[in-house]
Amino acid sequence: MKKPLILVTNDDGIHAPGIRSLIGIVREFGHVVVVAPDKPQSGMSHAVTVASPIRYKMIHKEDGYAEYSCSGTPVDAVKLGEKVVLKARPDLVVSGINHGSNAGINILYSGTMAAANEAAMIGVPAIGFSLLDHSHNADFKPGESYIRKIISQVLQNGIPKYTCLNVNIPAVPADQIKGIKVCRMGKGYWDELLEERFDPGNKPYYWLAGSFVSIDAEEGTDEWALQNNFVSVVPIQLDMTAHSVINQLKDLENHV
Amino acid sequence: MKKPLILVTNDDGIHAPGIRSLIGIVREFGHVVVVAPDKPQSGMSHAVTVASPIRYKMIHKEDGYAEYSCSGTPVDAVKLGEKVVLKARPDLVVSGINHGSNAGINILYSGTMAAANEAAMIGVPAIGFSLLDHSHNADFKPGESYIRKIISQVLQNGIPKYTCLNVNIPAVPADQIKGIKVCRMGKGYWDELLEERFDPGNKPYYWLAGSFVSIDAEEGTDEWALQNNFVSVVPIQLDMTAHSVINQLKDLENHV
Numbered sequence: 001m002k003k004p005l006i007l008v009t010n011d012d013g014i015h016a017p018g019i020r021s022l023i024g025i026v027r028e029f030g031h032v033v034v035v036a037p038d039k040p041q042s043g044m045s046h047a048v049t050v051a052s053p054i055r056y057k058m059i060h061k062e063d064g065y066a067e068y069s070c071s072g073t074p075v076d077a078v079k080l081g082e083k084v085v086l087k088a089r090p091d092l093v094v095s096g097i098n099h100g101s102n103a104g105i106n107i108l109y110s111g112t113m114a115a116a117n118e119a120a121m122i123g124v125p126a127i128g129f130s131l132l133d134h135s136h137n138a139d140f141k142p143g144e145s146y147i148r149k150i151i152s153q154v155l156q157n158g159i160p161k162y163t164c165l166n167v168n169i170p171a172v173p174a175d176q177i178k179g180i181k182v183c184r185m186g187k188g189y190w191d192e193l194l195e196e197r198f199d200p201g202n203k204p205y206y207w208l209a210g211s212f213v214s215i216d217a218e219e220g221t222d223e224w225a226l227q228n229n230f231v232s233v234v235p236i237q238l239d240m241t242a243h244s245v246i247n248q249l250k251d252l253e254n255h256v
Numbered sequence: 257m258k259k260p261l262i263l264v265t266n267d268d269g270i271h272a273p274g275i276r277s278l279i280g281i282v283r284e285f286g287h288v289v290v291v292a293p294d295k296p297q298s299g300m301s302h303a304v305t306v307a308s309p310i311r312y313k314m315i316h317k318e319d320g321y322a323e324y325s326c327s328g329t330p331v332d333a334v335k336l337g338e339k340v341v342l343k344a345r346p347d348l349v350v351s352g353i354n355h356g357s358n359a360g361i362n363i364l365y366s367g368t369m370a371a372a373n374e375a376a377m378i379g380v381p382a383i384g385f386s387l388l389d390h391s392h393n394a395d396f397k398p399g400e401s402y403i404r405k406i407i408s409q410v411l412q413n414g415i416p417k418y419t420c421l422n423v424n425i426p427a428v429p430a431d432q433i434k435g436i437k438v439c440r441m442g443k444g445y446w447d448e449l450l451e452e453r454f455d456p457g458n459k460p461y462y463w464l465a466g467s468f469v470s471i472d473a474e475e476g477t478d479e480w481a482l483q484n485n486f487v488s489v490v491p492i493q494l495d496m497t498a499h500s501v502i503n504q505l506k507d508l509e510n511h512v
Binding site for chain 1: 298305306312335364421439452491492495496502
């Protein structure tokens with residue numbers, strides 16, 4: 001059987017420990033090409049670089065494995081990876097392992113998950129992985145067997161076209177992880193603090209800070225699964241239509 | 257009756273003609289505060305500024321109207337607008353008028369729509385407006401009566417919590433606009449070209465370019481409505497779960 005071609009990216013940048021852990025796993029499965037941002041791109045969401053050009057650089061190449069860093073965002077990396085570096089469709093795109101949660105609505109801010117969504121958009125199966133630990137020295141080991149299992153199943157069975165998977169891993173020792181739960185997105189928002197500080201010229205500036213407020217963490221959500229030490233898997237679609245609301249708004253069509 | 261408090265932002269930057277058109281309209285309805293990016297932020301999606309602080313600057317203030325520019329992204333502008341500038345929840349957030357379409361999957365790349373989504377996330381009714389004309393000199397006049405009608409209805413009747421509206425306007429003369437259609441998102445993707453060029457040192461660099469490929473523009477989608485000269489209104493939700501896929505993936509829970 002032909003080995004699958006796997007494209008790897010992330011949003012913490014090519015030097016982050018999380019992507020190293022993921023690369024180690026996917027190299028067991030196929031030919032691996034890494035195209036990842038040359039610097040941290042956390043919180044970049046689905047941003048694309050339109051006002052300036054992008055570049056890439058080869059870092060390492062051997063039989064069955066190659067690594068490139070690129071300027072730009074995680075979504076740029078997927079586009080560049082497919083069209084310029086591979087000049088072919090990968091069989092799978094994996095993104096991460098992100099340092100920090102992308103559960104619930106955090107997916108909207110996430111560069112890691114945007115990269116997976118971008119792949120889904122062109123019909124390539126994609127998975128974003130995140131560990132619930134922001135620190136540089138986060139321990140990615142406990143989640144690795146689950147990541148291996150999920151990648152293996154997706155390579156074998158595929159996932160429905162134009163969807164991708166959002167996988168989050170609780171930051172606990174391996175023997176405390178209870179298994180995998182396939183879930184829906186929890187709901188919530190960030191209650192921003194916007195911390196005010198003053199520069200030496202006494203002009204104010206603001207740092208985004210804040211705390212996450214959950215408004216749906218019922219059983220069945222990723223938030224619930226993670227709080228209960230399960231690995232959460234949420235299938236993600238690109239359609240953001242609130243279908244149930246369409247009829248409620250039909251009045252708008254009666255334009256005077 | 258107390259006048260509503262309306263926060264206005266966009267992604268083309270505070271100096272874009274599109275936001276001027278929108279400001280003119282909303283000032284008929286209530287107290288208006290503009291907090292918009294100080295430079296173009298097209299394609300910034302739901303990005304937030306986490307690695308550097310943000311700042312804002314008062315541009316103009318009079319009774320019932322104030323205008324501020326800020327560094328950062330459209331989503332930053334909404335957060336800053338609510339927490340620092342207004343120190344209160346607005347009754348409505350409007351974003352745009354974007355120079356160019358945000359129909360279909362373009363919503364994923366759009367800073368205009370991310371600003372509306374960010375407001376929806378904290379439970380504030382929000383509408384993003386876009387005109388299907390990228391040019392600086394686009395004619396926003398023909399769509400204005402439709403924008404007025406939609407804002408008026410939303411202020412009167414509200415929209416379901418945690419949803420927002422994606423409104424796109426065809427770039428045709430007023431007498432060719434056939435009315436409003438409430439729709440679902442069309443599906444498609446950008447077929448990237450990634451144009452290669454060489455700098456004076458003969459090193460390659462790449463520009464994102466490409467063309468949009470529609471894969472669902474059936475009747476009922478925004479793409480169809482716009483092709484047929486209707487103003488499209490798509491209700492947008494934050495939940496990206498592919499609910500119908502959850503059961504298909506249940507096998508993943510059988511971890512060996």
